[in-house]
Amino acid sequence: MSVNKQNQSEIEKEAAAKTAVSFVRDNDIVGLGTGSTAKFAIEELAKLVNNGLKIIGVASSIKTEELAVSLGIPMQELGKTSHIDISIDGADEFSETLDLIKGGGGALFREKIVASLSKNRIIVTDSSKKVEKLGAFKVPIEVIPTAYQYVVNELEKLNGIVNLRYKEGKIFISDNNNYIVDVDFGLIDKPQKLSESLNQIDGLLAHGLFVSLTSKIIMAKDGQLFTFSK
Ligand code: 5RP
Numbered sequence: 001m002s003v004n005k006q007n008q009s010e011i012e013k014e015a016a017a018k019t020a021v022s023f024v025r026d027n028d029i030v031g032l033g034t035g036s037t038a039k040f041a042i043e044e045l046a047k048l049v050n051n052g053l054k055i056i057g058v059a060s061s062i063k064t065e066e067l068a069v070s071l072g073i074p075m076q077e078l079g080k081t082s083h084i085d086i087s088i089d090g091a092d093e094f095s096e097t098l099d100l101i102k103g104g105g106g107a108l109f110r111e112k113i114v115a116s117l118s119k120n121r122i123i124v125t126d127s128s129k130k131v132e133k134l135g136a137f138k139v140p141i142e143v144i145p146t147a148y149q150y151v152v153n154e155l156e157k158l159n160g161i162v163n164l165r166y167k168e169g170k171i172f173i174s175d176n177n178n179y180i181v182d183v184d185f186g187l188i189d190k191p192q193k194l195s196e197s198l199n200q201i202d203g204l205l206a207h208g209l210f211v212s213l214t215s216k217i218i219m220a221k222d223g224q225l226f227t228f229s230k
Contacts, residue, residue, distance in 0.1 A: 010036075012126035012220035013090075017041035019218050019225055020088045020122045026054050029076065031114035032068055033089025034061040034107035037124050041088040046071035058084055060114045061107035062175045078110060087118035091125055092208070093137045094217055096228055099191040103140030103208030106165070106172060106180050112206050115213040123214050127221035134191055138163065138182035140208040142174055147203020152181070154201045158194070160185050178205055 017040035024030055024045065032042055042057075042064065049055060050072060057073045058081050059065035068075055089111055093101040100123060102108050115121050139160075143151045152162050160183040165172040172180050188194055191211050198207040217228040 009126040009128060013037040013124070014040045015220035015223075015225065016124040016126065016218045017088070018044050019220075020124045021045055021048070023120065023122060024048070024053070024055060024086055024088075028085040029056050029058060029081065029083065031084040031087025031089070031118050031121075032057045032059050032064050032073075033087065033114070034064050034111060035090040035105045037090035037126070038064065038088060039067065041124060042068055042073070043071065046073055049073050058114060058117075060089065060111040061105070063105075064107075078113060081117060084114060084118040086120040086122065087114050088122050088124060089115065091123050091129055091210075091217075093131050093134050094123060094125060094129055094214075094219075094228075095131055095134055095191075097191075098212075098214040098217060098228060098230060099134055100210040100214060101134050101137050101139055101208050102210050103142075103180070104137070106140065106142075106174050108140050108208045109142050109174065109176055109178075109206035112210065112213070115210060121213060121215045123217045125217065125219045127219055130219060133187045133189070134209070135185055135187040138184045139188075140165070141181050141183055141198070142176065142205040142207075143179045143181055144203045144205055145179055148179060151201055151203045154204075155181070155183055158185070158197055176205065
């Protein structure tokens with residue numbers, strides 16, 4: 001990406017994130033996403049908290065937990081949370097049907113739990129994430145290491161091309177001590193159907209197809225904001 005495009009994308013991410021934060025109310029329990037777009041939302045929320053807004057955050061990753069705590073946001077453990085009022089997270093791809101691919105940062109499992117617990121699920125993105133059909137971005141899938149080869153076999157039966165994720169020359173290990181595989185299914189005609197098939201695989205902890213888990217997408221493009229909702 002050229003420097004100009006990169007700057008543009010950061011400006012868009014920040015604008016979308018700040019708009020999403022305006023939907024947070026006093027006393028809300030707020031699900032905090034992971035990634036560079038969610039980071040803008042967390043920073044904006046922290047400013048409001050320091051000016052007196054009362055919220056409790058619930059993090060979707062260790063990195064997000066550390067950031068939120070460092071900025072002074074009161075936090076509650078995800079495992080002890082039964083309800084989230086509003087969550088703000090990013091996405092790697094989205095379509096106008098509000099289906100998403102998430103997990104580029106490897107936080108998909110906790111992100112999915114946060115989204116599932118949330119009443120109002122807001123996704124914030126720059127304009128590069130909008131696609132006609134999901135699937136150019138490979139679907140991240142979290143796999144329990146003991147089941148690795150079994151899960152790979154099952155994914156190949158679904159015509160997936162499986163790549164084990166590495167970071168800095170080592171196998172990437174998720175916050176939950178699992179592997180992430182990035183799976184190329186080609187362009188996905190039926191996200192719901194693929195999601196259901198993936199949900200059947202034992203040893204597959206979570207996949208990055210988020211279907212019916214989004215209330216609203218806020219996207220910034222060329223200084224304008226666009227909202228997608230059902
Ligand atoms: C992390 C995610 C992120 O939301 C997704 O990768 C988007 O990241 P960014 O906002 O940095 O573009 O799903 O697991």
